[in-house]
Amino acid sequence: MTPPSSVRAAGVPAGSSWIAELREGSPEALTRCYREHAPSLLTLALRLVGERSDAEDVVQDVFVGLPEAMRRYEDRGAFGAWLRRVTVRHALMKQRKAKGRREEPHGLESEMLPVRAEPPSDVHELVERAVGALPEPQRQVFVLRIVEGYSHAEIARLLNIRVGTSEVRLSRALKVLRGLLGELR
Amino acid sequence: MNVPFLHPTDATLSAVALGDLRAVDAEHTGAHIADCTRCSARVRSVRSMRGMLQVAHNETADETVLDRALARRRAGERVLLPDPYENITAPLRATSRTRVLTTAALVSIAAAAVLAVVLWPRTTARPKPRASDATVVAAKSLPSDGSDGSNASAPLPDAERFSIWPAFAYAAMPPQNAEAEYPAVTVLDPTLLRSGERFYVRSSASAYSDYKPFSAQSVRVSDTTWRGDSVWRVVLQEYLLSSHPRVDTAWIRKRDFRLLARRYAGFSSRTIERILGDSVLEHTTTVTPPAEMAARIKPSLLTNTKRIPLRPGRILANDQSSFMLLVRILPLHATWRGSIDVNRSLTSAVLAYPRSLNISVQGDSTVSTLWGRVPCWRVVLHTGPTPERWYVSKEGHEVLLVTGPAATNWPRSRLDLIGRYLK
Numbered sequence: 001m002t003p004p005s006s007v008r009a010a011g012v013p014a015g016s017s018w019i020a021e022l023r024e025g026s027p028e029a030l031t032r033c034y035r036e037h038a039p040s041l042l043t044l045a046l047r048l049v050g051e052r053s054d055a056e057d058v059v060q061d062v063f064v065g066l067p068e069a070m071r072r073y074e075d076r077g078a079f080g081a082w083l084r085r086v087t088v089r090h091a092l093m094k095q096r097k098a099k100g101r102r103e104e105p106h107g108l109e110s111e112m113l114p115v116r117a118e119p120p121s122d123v124h125e126l127v128e129r130a131v132g133a134l135p136e137p138q139r140q141v142f143v144l145r146i147v148e149g150y151s152h153a154e155i156a157r158l159l160n161i162r163v164g165t166s167e168v169r170l171s172r173a174l175k176v177l178r179g180l181l182g183e184l185r
Numbered sequence: 186m187n188v189p190f191l192h193p194t195d196a197t198l199s200a201v202a203l204g205d206l207r208a209v210d211a212e213h214t215g216a217h218i219a220d221c222t223r224c225s226a227r228v229r230s231v232r233s234m235r236g237m238l239q240v241a242h243n244e245t246a247d248e249t250v251l252d253r254a255l256a257r258r259r260a261g262e263r264v265l266l267p268d269p270y271e272n273i274t275a276p277l278r279a280t281s282r283t284r285v286l287t288t289a290a291l292v293s294i295a296a297a298a299v300l301a302v303v304l305w306p307r308t309t310a311r312p313k314p315r316a317s318d319a320t321v322v323a324a325k326s327l328p329s330d331g332s333d334g335s336n337a338s339a340p341l342p343d344a345e346r347f348s349i350w351p352a353f354a355y356a357a358m359p360p361q362n363a364e365a366e367y368p369a370v371t372v373l374d375p376t377l378l379r380s381g382e383r384f385y386v387r388s389s390a391s392a393y394s395d396y397k398p399f400s401a402q403s404v405r406v407s408d409t410t411w412r413g414d415s416v417w418r419v420v421l422q423e424y425l426l427s428s429h430p431r432v433d434t435a436w437i438r439k440r441d442f443r444l445l446a447r448r449y450a451g452f453s454s455r456t457i458e459r460i461l462g463d464s465v466l467e468h469t470t471t472v473t474p475p476a477e478m479a480a481r482i483k484p485s486l487l488t489n490t491k492r493i494p495l496r497p498g499r500i501l502a503n504d505q506s507s508f509m510l511l512v513r514i515l516p517l518h519a520t521w522r523g524s525i526d527v528n529r530s531l532t533s534a535v536l537a538y539p540r541s542l543n544i545s546v547q548g549d550s551t552v553s554t555l556w557g558r559v560p561c562w563r564v565v566l567h568t569g570p571t572p573e574r575w576y577v578s579k580e581g582h583e584v585l586l587v588t589g590p591a592a593t594n595w596p597r598s599r600l601d602l603i604g605r606y607l608k
Contacts, residue, residue, distance in 0.1 A: 025258060027255050027258075030251070030254070030255065030258075031251060031255075034246065034250075034251045034254075035246075035251075038246035038250070038251070039243035039244055039245065039246045040243050041246075042243070042244040042245075042246045042250075043243045043244045046244055052244075055244075056250050059246065059250055060250045060253055060254045060257075061254075061264045061266070062264075062266060063250075063251065063254040063255075064257045064258055064263065064264045065263060065264030065266040067258075068263055068265075069266040069268075072268050082269060085269030086267065086269045088269070089266075089267040089269055090266055090267060093267060123237065124237045124238075124240070124242065125242075127234055127237045127238060128237075128238065131234075131238065145199060145203075146199060146202075146231060146234060146235050146238070147235060147238045147239060149203060149205075152196065167196040170195060170196055170199060171194065171195035171196065174195045174227070174230075174231070175195075177230075177234065178227075178230065181230075181234075
């Protein structure tokens, strides 16, 4: 399994000493890494879990466990891509556990949330809001497939669903987004 | 407009947009898209959304998140992050319900291995052999893929509720690599029940191991048949710090995930009492094989089941292990109080418990563990001038921490986890 090419280029650590410091849990190295990567990781986690506080918990966990996890990083491609994949799996795992403890409202998919009333500042924000308004199952598949570049087979394994289910969710997500955004060019 | 075939699916159009459609498909699909304004617009739309989301303005990451992360590390807390390139489980094969049932079944096996408890059915009429019969039964050997079906119709009453297997503390390790540096945290998944697979699980707060809160098991799964049914044979072997492994084998029917039989090989006699209802306590005794037999890891039987009336509000404990098990099944809440009758003196390394022990929940707390922060009830054992405080997880009722005379520590480092428990 290789990182999606779409995220390979992001965030390569500068030099092996930096990595060594991270592995040792150096607060300075963690701080530097956080300032460089946390904004994009938080954005990614927020897209997956939907709630900012949950997304912050995910990012916080990632940085608590990063030094130990770094022992597996060697020869694994770009650091930024690796970190994004760690975040994806941890976010989904954490959310799955949280779901096991609380009741999910039924019929969420039919209760489509409207895009917020205030006008977005630009088309980027419009798209972000539209994606954020997707029901969670569709949003996760959309983000993993379209933004992060995972294959449907990988998504199926990550979400513990069938490949066909992943494809259906993506189709539904795109249909909703087309309805909200029209055909973007 | 010349459209050579039906519109491709959104999945296909997205693959085109992402540039990862296989060449053979791309040729046909590309021809269609070139002539179809609808599909070409959809491809452009996906590319636009992808582009915009990839360059979107990122969220602002609050420095307090970093501060909290650093504080947790300073406090010794660690989080087992998953390996992003580790092979994850196969796509789901079963329905959600069957997944739950399978998990419950496997969970119950694990519970039995750790605790040496058999979940005998309440409703099945079974003979009650004398203790001395056990050796005879054991000598006959156990249900060996179709031979003995003494409890073939055994239901698993309340298996989920009474499981001592924590839902959040699993760690799977790569097969044939028990020395892997850091295990990936995962949940025990029914897709793990695949013939020929071997994996490792780890639990916290193993009551069976008394005050040793972590234990590790290897699980091997194979296919077999029993009485014409297709079943999984699951062999769970526990690794302990300084003793021989304990082996528990279970046969689970595939079509309804029912536990058909179990074989346990252990090295110490252990009696576990288990609440099965509001007013009935079911008593199950494990039978110990002779030492020379144990040395060869021969199986023994769990047998000698009897039912004991349970006085309201009073429960029994025979030893520390059963005490910890009882804590697992107590209906703890913020104002819960109770007392335990002790059959014989409950003695820890430094403390002899009184014969009637009052316990109560006094508030709650959060305990930091290797797998995260766990909300706990603070359970106080009124043992005299220096009461013990047991921090019992709200979710699974595992005893995660004991303070007081019999204070308990649990592994906090990777070396503790792997070096000590998986040699």
